[in-house]
Each structure stands twice: as C-alpha cells, then as structure tokens.
Amino acid sequence: MKTLPIITQTARNFSQTIGSQVMTLITVSLSVLIFSFFSLVFFNLQRSGVQLGEFIKLIVYLDQEPTQTEKPLLEKQIKGYAPVEKIAFKSRQEAFQQLSNQLGPDRDLLADLKPDFLPPSIEVYPARNLTALGNIKEFSDFLATLPGAQKVQYGREWIERLASFTQLVRLIVYLSGGLLILTSTFMVSSTIRLTVVTRQAELEILRLLGAESIYIKAPLFLEGLIQGIMGSGLGLFCLHCLYKWVQSRFNGQSLLDIVAFSFLPRSMVALIFAASILLCTVGSLISIRKFLRV
Amino acid sequence: MERISPKPPIIDFSKVSKIYPPDVIALREVSFSVQPGDTLFLTGMSGAGKSSILKLICAIERPSKGVVEVAGHDLTRVSATQLQSIRQQMGVAYQDFKLLPRHSVAHNIAMPMEVTYTPAKTIRDRISYLLDALNLTSKKDIRVDKLSRGEQQRVAIARAAANYPPLILADEPTGNLDPTTTKLVMDLFEQLRRAGTTLVIATHDRSLYLNSPHQVLELAQGKIRSHQPANIPAKSMPGEP
Numbered sequence: 001m002k003t004l005p006i007i008t009q010t011a012r013n014f015s016q017t018i019g020s021q022v023m024t025l026i027t028v029s030l031s032v033l034i035f036s037f038f039s040l041v042f043f044n045l046q047r048s049g050v051q052l053g054e055f056i057k058l059i060v061y062l063d064q065e066p067t068q069t070e071k072p073l074l075e076k077q078i079k080g081y082a083p084v085e086k087i088a089f090k091s092r093q094e095a096f097q098q099l100s101n102q103l104g105p106d107r108d109l110l111a112d113l114k115p116d117f118l119p120p121s122i123e124v125y126p127a128r129n130l131t132a133l134g135n136i137k138e139f140s141d142f143l144a145t146l147p148g149a150q151k152v153q154y155g156r157e158w159i160e161r162l163a164s165f166t167q168l169v170r171l172i173v174y175l176s177g178g179l180l181i182l183t184s185t186f187m188v189s190s191t192i193r194l195t196v197v198t199r200q201a202e203l204e205i206l207r208l209l210g211a212e213s214i215y216i217k218a219p220l221f222l223e224g225l226i227q228g229i230m231g232s233g234l235g236l237f238c239l240h241c242l243y244k245w246v247q248s249r250f251n252g253q254s255l256l257d258i259v260a261f262s263f264l265p266r267s268m269v270a271l272i273f274a275a276s277i278l279l280c281t282v283g284s285l286i287s288i289r290k291f292l293r294v
Numbered sequence: 295m296e297r298i299s300p301k302p303p304i305i306d307f308s309k310v311s312k313i314y315p316p317d318v319i320a321l322r323e324v325s326f327s328v329q330p331g332d333t334l335f336l337t338g339m340s341g342a343g344k345s346s347i348l349k350l351i352c353a354i355e356r357p358s359k360g361v362v363e364v365a366g367h368d369l370t371r372v373s374a375t376q377l378q379s380i381r382q383q384m385g386v387a388y389q390d391f392k393l394l395p396r397h398s399v400a401h402n403i404a405m406p407m408e409v410t411y412t413p414a415k416t417i418r419d420r421i422s423y424l425l426d427a428l429n430l431t432s433k434k435d436i437r438v439d440k441l442s443r444g445e446q447q448r449v450a451i452a453r454a455a456a457n458y459p460p461l462i463l464a465d466e467p468t469g470n471l472d473p474t475t476t477k478l479v480m481d482l483f484e485q486l487r488r489a490g491t492t493l494v495i496a497t498h499d500r501s502l503y504l505n506s507p508h509q510v511l512e513l514a515q516g517k518i519r520s521h522q523p524a525n526i527p528a529k530s531m532p533g534e535p
Contacts, residue, residue, distance in 0.1 A: 002411050
C-alpha cells in the first residue's frame, strides 16, 4: 500500500525537474560509456595477449645437447623462476628437420650441409598472461644464465610494445573509472539537491501534514536509483551498439582476424551496471543527508 | 466557569509563554485546555496571540516557557515519529493557506490522505464530498494559483478536514469569504463537530461564535482576557461595534 504513493511522488519529482534529470541521465550514460569502452579495450587487449601468447616463445640455444639426466634439472630451474606453459627440448637433428620443413620446396639448399650443423635448443613458452609478458626481459636474462646457454632469442621489441600499450590502457581504465565515480555521484547529488530546493515548499507542507520521513526521503532515494539504472543501462546499451558496429564494419580485416574481438563478459557488464547504480544511489543519499531536514 | 470532565484534554496549555526574537512577547503565561469533541474560538485583535497558540499546537513553534500538550504528549519532548503521528491526527487551515500553488485543487486536498497511505478510491470519494460541501466541484482540476483568495481558503479548509482528523485548527477560516460561503464552511465544521472532531478556530468574526454554545477564549496582548462560552455575550473588543 505504501509503494504507490512513493512511486507517484517520485514521478512528480522527475516531472518537476525534467531538464536537470535529462542532463544527469546523459552525463551518467556518457561516463558509463567511456568507462566501459576502455574496459572493453583493456579486456580485449588482455585476451589478445593470451591469444598471441601462443606465438610467443623464448629459444635458448645451447652449446651441446643436454643429457637425459640434465633435462629434468634444467626444466626444474626454469619452472622455478617463472610460470611457463610448456618446455620443449630440440636436438640438432630435430632443428635440422624443422628448418627443412620450413624451407619446403627449397629444402635442396640444405643438401650439402651436415644434419648436426644447427645448435640444440630449449623452447620455452611463458605463461599466457601479460604480467609474464611484461617481465619477459628479466626471464630472458635468467635463461641466458642456464648452464650451456649460448644465446636467448625472442620477439623482444614487439612484446615490450604490447606490454606498455596495455599499461597505458589500464591507466585510462583507472582514470575513466575515477571520472565515472565523480560524475555519477556529483551529478546525481546535484540533481537531487535541485529537487529538494525546487520542492522545498512542498516538502515543508508534507512535514506539517505529518508525512513519515520515508514518504519524503524514499522518492529522492528512488530518483538516484532510477538515474543509476537508466544511466548505466543506456551507457552499456550504447557500448553494445558501438561494439556491433565495429564488428560489422571491420569484419574480415586483419587485426580482428588475428584476435577475436569480443564484448565484455556478463559478469563484468553486471559489475559496471551495479557499480553505477550504487554510485548514483550514494549521490542521492549524500544530498538527502546534506540538504533535507525532516 | 470550568467544566469538570473525566476525559483527558486533547489540548492543554500550562503557563505557556512565547517570545519571538529579539523580545516580542506573543503569549504570557497562558493556560487553558480543550476537551475532545469541544469547539474553541480564539478571538482578539491582530497580534493578540491567536496564531501563536495555533502554531504551538501544531508544533511549528516551541513555547519559550510552559508546557503544551496535545493528546497527552508534551510537544517539547516528543520524538520525530511521535510528532509525525500527532500531525497526522490534526488538520490545519493556515492563515496563509500553505497550499501548493502549481498543483490542482484535488491534489492539494489529497495530500494529507496520501501521506497516510489512504486508498485511492477513498481519496477520490472524500475529495468529491468536500468539494461539493464547499461548492468547489467545478474547480477540482484547476491549479490553486488560478483561484481567488476565497476559493484558496476553502481548499485549505477542505485539506484540513480531508483525513477525518480528530483535531482541526483553523486560522481565520472565513477571513476571505462572503456570508454565503462562510455558512458553507461553518456547516462543514458543525458536521465535523457532531462527528466528534475537536475544533480550534481563531477568528475576528464575532458572528461565528456569538450565538453558539462553544467556548470563547479572548486574548489581548498575549494574555487571556476572558474565557467564556459564546452564548454569554462577550465584551466588545476595542475597535469593534
């Protein structure tokens, strides 16, 4: 029975401050869109790191092939330093065979060469996360200290660029998260404050009529809640539209072929949605506590 | 003459003084009580303290000295929740009306019922009844700021009576009304009184209480000048015929 009058009051609040409500809705939506956009970029970069990680390997060239007893020791040393996906030992013959396969129809070039002219090696596949990629230089330095190691080879420049770009995006995600917090709470708080000021006479009359504080406060609280639901819903909807547009527009193009571009996982969408609602509600609570005297 | 009643008073003023800053004395040690179902007329010149008494009863103001009790509650000691409950039991027609000018007549009358979560149909029925009783039916959906002062005054009275409150306070309820409309208002008050509502009416209009059997409390300069039933002719107030 108490719900309907409170909803009616909320609707009145909205209708009386419609201009500022629309402005707040746009601001909250934009903040959510900006934050979720960079989250989407960061999420896909992380995923691309994982996917591209399959192609990332460090090759440790050895001066001589390790014996069957040395291999487990080397493996233990490597795994003891950093998490790795896989370690593969390559003999001189296997290396020769691999090169021969890579040359394909031109394998005749190897005809005059001995099959043991290539050095033996250890192929190390680091764990597929960007933290490991960021630390790959240190990992490589360590591998160079292994017994018998002559040289360590990997796509250093490419990995470092990817890692620093990811760091940059991560920073932008943090900044846009801060922006989301500030704009949502501040804008909603200001709008509720405006509602309180606009309806001061009405709130005073309600107080004189003996209205319970929940009857006065609940509509203002609901106002913030609705702003949060609508703002974050609209922001995320826009992001989804943008994502669909990018997918259809750049479908079949090189970058999106290498890495599968995907939307934020449901858990992350739910988290952004809930956090935005929470922030808007906090904004309305701040104004209720600060400006409403009942 | 004091009546002896077994019922506790619904309003009890005990040596109440009210001083507005810096040093305007509105009431000086005023004591009186009103029994449930009684009607009290507060009379006196402007500035005599009539409105101050009403403001103290509805707790818009606090007494500077003394105790104001309403329905057994000392208004200086009630909690916010108790005050809300007391105010829900009270209908007040303010001298300045305190209506929402941009809202319709119907919504203004509905407000006290809405805050007590009265069902919508009951609200509609009650609004229709009050509008009919006060000859305002045609104004139902009109914004209050489009009405005349007299019509606004009737809306304020309708709002005060809307929630069947046990206590109604009216500050100059007929101040802007012609004799015909005054009669409509007084008929409504009489109906409410018969239903057991306590009425406290502050008025300059002697015709309202002159031939009625109700109490009349005459104030002058913040003090009680006389306290008598209205059927005993009251002393003429200075400036009155």
